[in-house]
Amino acid sequence: MTKLDHVDGFAxxxxxxxGARDPASFKLKDPGGERMRRALKDPEASELDLAILLRQVLLAAPGGPVDASAPLPLPRPVGATALAAAGLKTVHGQRVRARAWRPPWIFQTEFEPDAVAAQAADRRFGIGDLGPQADPFVRSLGHDRYRSVGQRAAVRAALLTPAGRSLVIDLPTGEGKSLVFRAIDRFGFATSPRLDAQGVTLVVVPTVALAYDHENACRTGEDEYLAYVGTDADRRARILERLAAQQSGLVFTAPEAAVGSLRPSLIALARAGRLKALVLDEAHLVDAWGTGFRPEFQSLSGLRLELLEQAPVDAAPRTILLSATLTPETLDTLEVLFAAPEPLELLSAAQVRPEPVYYVAPSSDEPTRHRTIEEALLRIPRPAILYVTKVADAVQWAMRFRDLGFRRFAAFHGDTPDEERIKTLQAWRDGRLDLVVATSAFGLGIDYPHVRSVLHACVPETFDRFYQEVGRGGRDGRTCLSLIAPTSADIRVARGLNRERVITTGRGLQRWSAMFHHPDSQHLGGHRLRIRLDVAPGPDEDDIDLIGERSLQWNARVLTLMARAGLLRMVGGVAQEEDASGVFETVEILDTGHLEPSVWTSRVEPVRADIAAARSRNLALMLRHLKASDCPSVLVETLYRADRILAGCSTCGLCRSNPAIARPQPLRTEPASPWAAPPVNPPLADLMTRGELVVTYAAEASGGFAARRTAAALAALWACGLRLLRFIGVPPLVFGRALADLAELPIMIGQAPTRAASRLPSGPEIVLVGQNAGFRLATDVRQPRVVLLPQGYADPDRPGEGLLERYNGSTMSLEALLGRLST
Incomplete structure (x- = not known):
């Protein structure tokens, strides 16, 4: 069914x-209108739900909200009470209009905040900002274009990652990080000497819901299990069977399973050279959660080293760390945990998000905050998320939603059962929920693009957390609303949470000594130890019973602190007897003074102080945002470092009150790949003179035979190491047909007269010259290349002469090249 555009859709x-048309007889392109259409057929929708969605439709109506009106909903009657609560007024008896909403926390000269979000103006992916043409291998995954130049750079860099190395990719929310591991799974790595997509790509995700989300997006049939999560024994057994048989494909799992029940299978795959990559989705959580309540995130570093040790050198798994928000401190943590034995590389395409329109309500008491949030919930466009810090607050707000009359809502927090979480996320993706009250984990990595409003009835303990949660809105590149309504009590809670993750040096040494001397800890030879983590911090009366989950989390933080200080590194798990109990980590001691207070003072204390200071700065940025005296984009650049994030303008009260100070959106630039393409291999390398070979082709050739021969030549060049193809001028159609036939080969394409302008990675390349392109042969070839030149190509500087008449390098025809490379 064709979706109607904005004007026809509104009509x-x-x-x-x-009542003149069945809502099931059409669909709308506009997400807000489509949500209203579907709600008309939803028996769970209340009168208030429908009234708020109707208000959203009117605010986004063609021509603007001032004169827009719509009929009263006859198929699903909405009473006067619900209409008034949603800010709608009846006109001429049978039609309604939206009343203007001017809450006290906006400037009186501003546009209404709900209208700004409902109209969802293009901010990032508009018509004039189409992404670049996709490489042929990406088109075979169903994408005609990359989402952005950043996504193109990320995919290319990932596929060029050398065996055993680690790459961090910092790509903005909504730009398709999942394409990275889908490409790895489908095509393998372009650094391999031959096309070999066989093997398993392990993707570690933070939530069960995200694992299922990726599975649904990637699997080819409903009976294909890719997510090793949950309690379904059959699902887990079938995935283990696939791994035991060394079958290729994606596997999504949590860090607990990766370092636990999946570990033997992963080691077996690594030994066989069949584990292609370890991918960490939402990698910033290694720092945010791994040092707190989920230490297995950091135990992944030890598993990685174990896998590298077991794998053949030329088939060692790559480590790809994906995130949209990386503070310098988080990057330092990733460097400590995932760099060895060689340095970590970073590809950063981060930019300040242009979609959020920020509002800050004045700090107040709890009753006033409740009124502020409730008033906003009765006006703001859907879908909307209300974030809180405490589970109890989420529960209370959910009860209040029902009292107000909402029905298309859900609560999502730490006590929500897994089955309910999955149902909530599915309903959210399907558009059956308009509102969710949640703690921080909701929305993490879930690719739902059309969230229009994000509210905070709390103060996050870091600006990093706040920015991530605001980032759940506007993933479609369109404006979204951010409103935070703080209280003084919130700030006290935020300060407490901010402080609690940084242990003192003395207490850290005490905990390390307890782990080191525990009878279940054992020496494994050399400097390696098997350390038990779930132990009490000491024998004192106040400590002896501290052996629960909380103590385990603190002990995990101690190991991370020691790793960052260079006292040890985590190197993996060890096999245990089936009846063994406890939580263990294998570490390698790097400093023999690891139990000395003086070493902790000189080595650990500076690191601990830096962590504490960084968290304090992060909270300070959050508090500066509450004062509304700084542009949020400046705070973002301060947090993530201005040299690693593209500046821009986030719409805030400052630029709304004075548009002259708003910064223009900068042009996106494509980051350079940290990796070069692989070198040229024999026999092609033997055919080159001074790193260059000119191959002539018949420009007039056409038809299926010519396309097949051209494809065979390009495939032969690929087999000799050439992964980069640069067009100069317009290539003959036969090359387009040939490349379409080679869509399973990761060939990276650029079109520009110079290498720098093409934005291709460095390394050997194929230069395909079209007719009359004004091409000149260089006297100094800096990187090996094969030039594909039309037969009889004229010298642009010497009329009447061919370009090759004075060329003294190696030349041959395309057919001759094919013959030489086929022998």
Whole structure:
């Protein structure tokens, strides 16, 4: 069914509201209108739910909200009470209009905040900001274009990662990080000497819901299990069977399973050279959660080293760390945990998010905050998320939602059962939920693009957390609303949470000594130890019973602190007897003074102080945002470092009150790949003179035979190491047909007269010259290349002469090249 555009869609929706048209007879392109259309057929939708969605449709109506009106919903009557609560007024008896909403926390000269979000103006992926043409291998995954130049750079850099190395990719929310591991799974790595997509790509995700989300997006049939999560024994057994048989494909799992029940299978795959990559999705959580309540995130570093030790050198798994928000401190943690034995490389395409429109309500008491949030919930466009810090607050707000009259809502927090979480996320993706009250984990990595409003009835303990949560809105590149309504009590809670993750040096040494001397800890030879983590911090009366989950988390933080200080490194797990109990980590001691207070003072204390200071700075940025005296984009650049994030303008009160100070959106630039393409291999390398070979082709050749021969030549060049193809001028159609036939080969394409302008990675390349392109042969070839030149190509500087008449390098025809490379 064809989706109606904005104007026709609004007219059709009005007909449906009046009862003149069945809502099931059409669909709308506009997400807000489509949500309203579907809600008309939803028996769970309340009158208030429908009234708020109707208000959203009117605010986004063609021509603007001032004169827009719509019929009263006849198929699903909405009473006067619900209409008034949602800010709608009846006109001429049978039609409604939206009243203007001017809350006290906006400037009186501003546009209404709900209208700004409902109209969802293009901010990042508009018509004039189409992404670049996709490489042929990406087109075979169903994408005609990359989402952005950043996504193109990320995919290319990932596929060029050398065996055993680690790459961090910092790519903005909404730009498709999942394409990275899908490409790895489908094509393998372009650094391999031959096409070999066989093997397993392990993707570690932070939540069960995200694992299922990726599975649904990637699997080819409903009976294909890719997510090793949950309690379904059959699902887990079938995935283990696939791994035991060394079958290729993606596997999504949590860090606990990766370092636990999956570990033997992963080691077996690594030994066989069949584990292609370890991918960490939402890698910033290694620092944010791994040093707190989920230490297995950091135990992944030890598992990685173990896998590298077991794998053949030329088939060692790559480590790809994906994130949209990386503070310098988080990057330092990733460097400590995942760099060895060689340095970590970073590809950063980060930019200040242009979609959020920021509002800050004045700090107040709890009753006033409740009124502020409730008033906003009765106006703001859907879908909307209300974030809180405490589980109890989420529960209370959910009860209040029901009292107000909402029905299309859910609560999502730490006590929500897994099955309910999955149902909530599915309903959210399907558009059956308009509102969710949640703690921080909701929305993490879930690719739902159309969230229009994000509210905070709390103060996050870091600006990093706040920015990530705001980032759940506007993933479609369109404006979204951010409103935070703080209280003084919130700030006290935020300060407490901010402080609690940084242990003192004395207490850290005490905990390390307890782990080191525990009878279940054992020496494994050399400097390696098997350390038990779930132990009490000491024998004192106040400590002896501290052996629960909380103590385990603190002990995990101690190991991370020691690793960052260079006292040890985590190197993996060890096999245990089936009846063994406890939580263990294998570490390698790097400093024999690891039990000396003086060493902790000189080595650990500076690191601990830096961590504490960084968290304090992070909270300070959050508090500066509450004062509304700084542009949020400046705070973002301060947090993530201005030299690693593209500046921009986030719409805030400062630029709304004085548009002259708003910064223009900068042009995106493509980051350079940290890796070069692989070197040229024999026999092609033997055919080159001074790193260059000119191959002539018949420009007039056409038809299926010519396309097949051209494809065979390009495939032969690929087999000799050439992964980069640069067009100069317009290539003959036969090359386009040939490349379409080679879509399973990771060939990276650029079109520009110079190498720098093409934005291709460095390394050997194929230069395909079209007719009359004004091409000149260089006297100094800096990187090996094969030039594909039309037969009889004229010298642009010497009329009447061919370009090759004075060339003294190696030349041959395309057919001759094919013959030489086929022998």
């Amino acid at each position: 059709a929706l009005c007909e449906a509201l009046s």
